[in-house]
Ligand SMILES: Nc1ncnc2c1ncn2[C@@H]1O[C@H](COP(=O)(O)OP(=O)(O)O)[C@@H](O)[C@H]1O
């Protein structure tokens with residue numbers, strides 16, 4: 001009889017969803033991944049179909065079970081981690097979304113954000129939520145849906161509609177509609193959550209005219225929220241016991257649990273997060289203050305620099321420019337480049353995030369000569385991921401006065417050894433790659449496992465951590481600063497160019 005127990009992590013990312021089954025040693029023993037469609041209804045808009053996400057989640061769970069032979073009843077707990085900010089509004093009675101999910105990257109709510117800024121609400125919103133007014137966050141996306149779907153405002157006020165980020169949507173679906181909940185980390189990305197009182201903020205709800213009735217209950221990151229509905233889980237009712245936004249989940253999965261520890265996840269975007277301990281550090285330089293995790297009655301805050309385009313620039317090389325067949329091919333191309341790094345690609349496809357926050361910026365290329373080749377172009381695109389991370393790491397050091405001795409990295413593009421070495425070189429700081437790049441899934445599994453007693457405490461988790469590869473800077477300091485100065489000039493020129 002099968003008795004070995006596991007944790008199932010659902011990692012619902014921007015472009016694909018994964019189901020990862022993790023054993024007691026913290027090792028992934030089964031994994032399934034599925035991409036789902038991206039919709040671009042207008043330039044700068046990005047949407048998902050929430051039911052396509054849900055179907056992709058169900059199918060990856062099934063595949064992970066089928067491929068591994070592990071039985072659903074062997075799952076001690078489920079952890080959910082997700083692309084953050086992406087906004088779903090659905091009908092409480094039917095479970096049907098009233099509009100597509102508006103994705104975090106989407107710029108379709110720029111006007112609403114601009115109105116809030118023009119009305120002078122930036123300080124209040126920063127003080128209460130730790131965020132800057134930007135279409136990135138859920139608040140303006142909810143407003144947009146309520147404005148654009150006929151009758152939605154009234155129905156939301158009557159309690160007929162529910163709002164959720166993807167964690168909330170998936171927990172609601174997986175539990176058969178039993179609970180409408182979110183967690184501190186996802187709530188802290190809505191621009192509606194007061195990170196000091198740990199409550200939805202009545203003033204901001206009023207400013208945006210968002211009915212309280214549609215918001216989920218906010219819970220900690222590690223506790224039993226509900227059981228899986230057995231009809232969605234092959235006859236088993238398993239506790240859903242961990243929930244966190246993917247960047248915070250990666251922080252937890254990296255066990256960056258001490259103040260000052262920093263991780264960078266190179267996925268679709270790139271998100272650099274520093275654990276700042278039990279007090280929020282408010283940025284003076286356009287970084288975000290957010291909740292790192294809330295476990296066992298204690299909340300740890302974090303500082304975050306969000307870079308909107310990272311791995312998606314490599315996808316663009318693959319799908320848009322057709323310069324590589326597969327994202328990993330970018331590594332060989334970069335190594336084959338003979339250029340002296342004089343080409344700069346600024347991939348501001350959906351504006352620039354931290355520390356610039358320029359919604360209207362669009363991508364640009366600098367330094368082309370007649371001799372520039374495909375390989376040079378690919379190399380420059382890869383390098384843009386590292387330059388953008390340096391922008392944030394420098395800002396973080398300035399904000400906190402804390403030295404960053406090592407950058408812990410994970411996510412799909414962290415597989416690229418060329419990129420990781422260039423990252424170490426351009427920072428002048430060692431880069432430590434997680435042994436298991438599925439750090440995001442691991443974080444959600446840890447959170448769920450702690451809640452159900454599968455693991456005892458974080459000290460036990462520390463014993464599971466495996467050392468990955470370390471990249472040590474080898475570039476001369478004057479080269480580093482010369483190259484970085486070129487990047488800064490390229491970004492300034494990109495921001496100066498505003499097509500009418
Ligand atoms: N070897 C590689 N080199 C560069 N980029 C890569 C490599 N492997 C994957 N990527 C990029 O990483 C991203 C996928 O990472 P992942 O962590 O799965 O992202 P997400 O969770 O946002 O969907 C894709 O955008 C892809 O282009």
Ligand SMILES: O=P(O)(O)OC[C@H](O)CO
Pocket residue numbers: 012013014015082083084085104245246247267268269270306
């Ligand atoms: O899908 P990812 O991994 O790029 O993460 C998306 C972020 O959570 C957006 O804030």
